[in-house]
Amino acid sequence: MNMYLGLDGGGTGCRAVLTDDSGQIIGRGTGGPCNIMSDRDGAVAALTECAAETLAGRDPAGVTAVLGLAGVNTSGAGDWLPPLLPFGRSRVVQDAMTAAYGALGDSDGIVAAMGTGSIFIRKLGDAITTIGGWGPILGDEGSGNWLGRRFLSEVLRAGDGLTGQTVLTRQTESRHGGRNGIVAFARDARASDFGAEVAHLLAARDDPVAIRVLSEAAELVAVSIAAIQKDELLPVTFTGGLGTVYAALLKGRWPQREPLGNPLDGALRMARTWAADGSRARAEF
Known part of the structure; x- marks a missing residue:
């Protein structure tokens, strides 16, 4: 068989x-x-x-x-x-x-695949072009790994007095047992471990730190989508665990299409x- x-x-x-x-x-x-x-x-x-x-x-x-x-x-x-x-x-x-x-089947379009990692894909006929996907250390902008790292960096900066403390930064610092605990966590953390931090970020979207990190991430994603669009305006399909997050954050920038x-x-x-x-x-x- x-x-x-x-x-x-x-x-x-x-x-x-x-x-x-x-x-x-x-x-x-x-x-x-x-x-x-x-x-x-x-x-x-x-x-x-x-x-x-x-x-x-x-x-x-x-x-x-x-x-x-x-x-x-x-x-x-x-x-x-x-x-x-x-x-x-x-x-x-x-x-x-x-x-x-x-996501697209036989159709043309842009796919923003936003999970633990990230990559941006343009499908036009049989030709596929990508931007990003360079891994958890040097790339994957806007991904769960990127968001988790950026979020914890902001928590450390707030603890140092470089930015204002918020309810979210204090809760995160306490959850890890202090700033030294955050550093110890990051030393051995995998991309999926950093990605797990995003749940806390999304649960407090009205917090100033969450707003700042998510806004920065959305703009980075927008830059990649704009770059891969090239000369044709193709509809964008957001996929992955964070797809709906970015679809909402970037609503109205381009036509959006649900994944097949x-x-x-x-x-x-x-x-x-x-x-x-x-x-x-x-x-x-």
Whole structure:
């Protein structure tokens, strides 16, 4: 039996879905954080766990799989990772591709994928262009990781008297056991750990620090969207865990369109297209 697997992996976790020839879903799975650039061994372990749960004992030799992962563009994982996977045929692509095909289908547009990381994608016909996606240390502006880092930096500045203390900064400092506790947390924190701080930021949106950080982030996102629009005004689709946040913050800047699906849908669509017409899939993807 031919089977098709789509997998979406990022800094927060990975998830997969398996279908048969008719498109019926026959398996699902989840795994831990999966950024192959910042934690190669951890990502491979998470993918292995996710694949095993999704297959549930089925023979992987009959599976055509497409994995959309964070960090592919900077890690070379498109070459070294497929041989480590159990599937009969597998392709590893940047998560921007699966996000674009999941959100837009065959339509043209801009996708602002805003999760633990961030990337901005322009799809025009079969051509895909990206801005950003450079990882949790040097890039991913506006992402959960970026917001968490920026937020905690503001808390430290407020504690030093460089900006005014607010209810939110005091609560955050207390939650971490003081400013030294914030620094200790940041020393070992992963992107997903910084991303978890965003819940506290969003829960206090009227706080001056929250307003300042979210406004700064929104402008950075707007700059990237404007840059990738180029000469054509394309509708913008916001996706990811923070997609609705930025859709609201940037309402009215450009026409917005709701996503048709998610990156997991995009990965599965790519797997089925690849199996149906390999030459076309290679050209598109």
